[in-house]
Amino acid sequence: MAESNPQTFLDPGFRAEVDKRSGTPVSACFHCIKCTNGCPISYAMDIVPNRLMRMIQLGLRHRVLSSSTIWICASCETCTTRCPNDIDVARVMDSLRQMSLKAGTVAEPQIPMFHEAFLAVVKSTGRVHELEMLVRYKLKSGNLLSDVRLGWEMFKRGRLKLIPDNIARLHEVRRIFEEEERNSGA
Numbered sequence: 001m002a003e004s005n006p007q008t009f010l011d012p013g014f015r016a017e018v019d020k021r022s023g024t025p026v027s028a029c030f031h032c033i034k035c036t037n038g039c040p041i042s043y044a045m046d047i048v049p050n051r052l053m054r055m056i057q058l059g060l061r062h063r064v065l066s067s068s069t070i071w072i073c074a075s076c077e078t079c080t081t082r083c084p085n086d087i088d089v090a091r092v093m094d095s096l097r098q099m100s101l102k103a104g105t106v107a108e109p110q111i112p113m114f115h116e117a118f119l120a121v122v123k124s125t126g127r128v129h130e131l132e133m134l135v136r137y138k139l140k141s142g143n144l145l146s147d148v149r150l151g152w153e154m155f156k157r158g159r160l161k162l163i164p165d166n167i168a169r170l171h172e173v174r175r176i177f178e179e180e181e182r183n184s185g186a
C-alpha cells in the first residue's frame with residue numbers, strides 16, 4: 001500500500017466517514033461550483049469548497065484535514081443555501097474541523113484556540129466578555145505582545161470592560177455546556 005506520502009494517499013473509507021459525521025451525502029456533489037462562486041472568502045482558502053468536496057470523494061484524507069480552508073470557513077452557510085443537490089457544505093466543514101482536531105492535523109491552530117477561549121468565557125460569565133477572552137487567548141497562544149496598542153485603544157474607548165456584566169440565568173448556560181460536554185464525552 002502506497003501509504004508513505006499522506007498527501008496523496010487515497011483512503012477509500014474517508015468519504016463515507018464524512019457523510020456519516022455530517023449527515024449529508026458528499027457523493028452527490030457534481031461540481032457545479034455554485035458553492036465556491038458564492039463563498040465570500042474563497043479567495044483566502046488554499047482549497048476552494050467544490051475542490052474540497054472532490055478531494056473528499058477521492059479519499060484524500062490528509063490533504064483535506066490539514067487544509068486551511070476548513071478553519072478559514074466562516075460557517076455563513078451561503079454554500080449550503082446555493083447547492084442544487086441539498087448538500088450541507090457548511091456542515092461538512094464543521095465535521096471536517098472536528099475530524100482535524102481529533103487527528104491533530106490543524107493547519108491554523110490559533111483559530112481553535114480562539115474558539116476555545118470564546119466558549120470558556122461564555123461558560124464562565126454567560127456572555128462574551130472581550131477582555132477575559134483576549135487574556136485567555138493570549139495565554140493559550142503564547143502570542144502575548146501582538147495587538148497591545150489596539151487593545152489599549154479599545155480599552156480607552158470603553159470597548160473592553162474590566163468586569164463582565166451579569167446575566168440573570170447563568171446556571172442555565174452552564175447546564176447547557178455541561179450537558180454538551182457529557183454528550184461529547186469531554
Ligand code: SF4
Binds near residue numbers: 050089
Ligand atoms: S454547490 Fe453542491 S453540487 Fe455544486 S459543487 Fe458545491 S457541493 Fe457540489
Ligand code: SF4
Binds near residue numbers: 040041074076077
Ligand atoms: S459556509 Fe464556509 S465554505 Fe460555505 S460559503 Fe460560508 S465561508 Fe464559504
